Amino acid sequence: MERLMTDEEIVNAWDDICKVLNKEQDQLKHDILNHVGNKWSLFVIHALGIDGKMRFTNLENHIKGISQRMLTKCLRELERDGLILRTVHPEVPPKVEYELTTLGRGLLVQVTPLWLWIARNSNQLNQARENYTK
Numbered sequence: 822m823e824r825l826m827t828d829e830e831i832v833n834a835w836d837d838i839c840k841v842l843n844k845e846q847d848q849l850k851h852d853i854l855n856h857v858g859n860k861w862s863l864f865v866i867h868a869l870g871i872d873g874k875m876r877f878t879n880l881e882n883h884i885k886g887i888s889q890r891m892l893t894k895c896l897r898e899l900e901r902d903g904l905i906l907r908t909v910h911p912e913v914p915p916k917v918e919y920e921l922t923t924l925g926r927g928l929l930v931q932v933t934p935l936w937l938w939i940a941r942n943s944n945q946l947n948q949a950r951e952n953y954t955k
Contacts, residue, residue, distance in 0.1 A: 868884060
């Protein structure tokens with residue numbers, strides 16, 4: 822098994838995390854973990870990170886299954902938290918584009934190892950699911 826961090830590094834990292842993200846930061850922790858745990862947020866971050874600036878309709882077409890309402894909600898939350906930038910161009914009709922901020926790109930960099938782990942372990946995960954149902 823590939824080890825990215827030693828046990829001591831993990832403990833030290835969590836000590837540092839707990840010093841910064843105390844009880845007063847609970848709402849922030851909740852909101853950001855919601856982005857990471859929300860498939861739509863991750864799809865938006867992925868789409869903008871891989872394909873660059875996009876308009877609403879392009880994002881909607883790019884992310885299969887997302888409703889207009891959910892995409893609007895997701896974009897607003899990601900913009901509120903500084904993960905994406907919404908730019909309105911003064912045209913008729915108005916042209917609105919979305920793109921990742923530096924903070925958003927940083928989140929993409931952090932969740933990419935999770936997707937890589939899923940990809941590398943997909944056979945084992947599927948096998949475990951098959952064994953569970955037997």
